[in-house]
Amino acid sequence: MTVPSDQEMSTGDRVDTAAPELVRFLTARTGRTWPPDTDLFATGGLSSLFAMELVVHLEQTYGVSVRGTDLRLDNFRTVRRMVALVDRLRNSEPGAHGA
Numbered sequence: 001m002t003v004p005s006d007q008e009m010s011t012g013d014r015v016d017t018a019a020p021e022l023v024r025f026l027t028a029r030t031g032r033t034w035p036p037d038t039d040l041f042a043t044g045g046l047s048s049l050f051a052m053e054l055v056v057h058l059e060q061t062y063g064v065s066v067r068g069t070d071l072r073l074d075n076f077r078t079v080r081r082m083v084a085l086v087d088r089l090r091n092s093e094p095g096a097h098g099a
Helices: 012-030 048-062 079-091
Strands: none
Touching: 012 048, 012 079, 048 079
């Protein structure tokens, strides 16, 4: 399966609204500032255990439910990918994002 680039996954408008909040959250938790396209896991900045904290944060902050196939680490690699995930979950019908 080909993973779309971060630019293909999110428009500037969505990144402009959700990305700053996610960057603030990540900065508060890690003490580092994260550009929207930086791979948070490949750079050694975050662990897979922290990914679960990200899931909880996204669900509580944006009112989405991350389940099934959406729990792939690739959805959490960059701020842009998380914004795209939240946007997709907000706009999908219930049950449309994995069981």
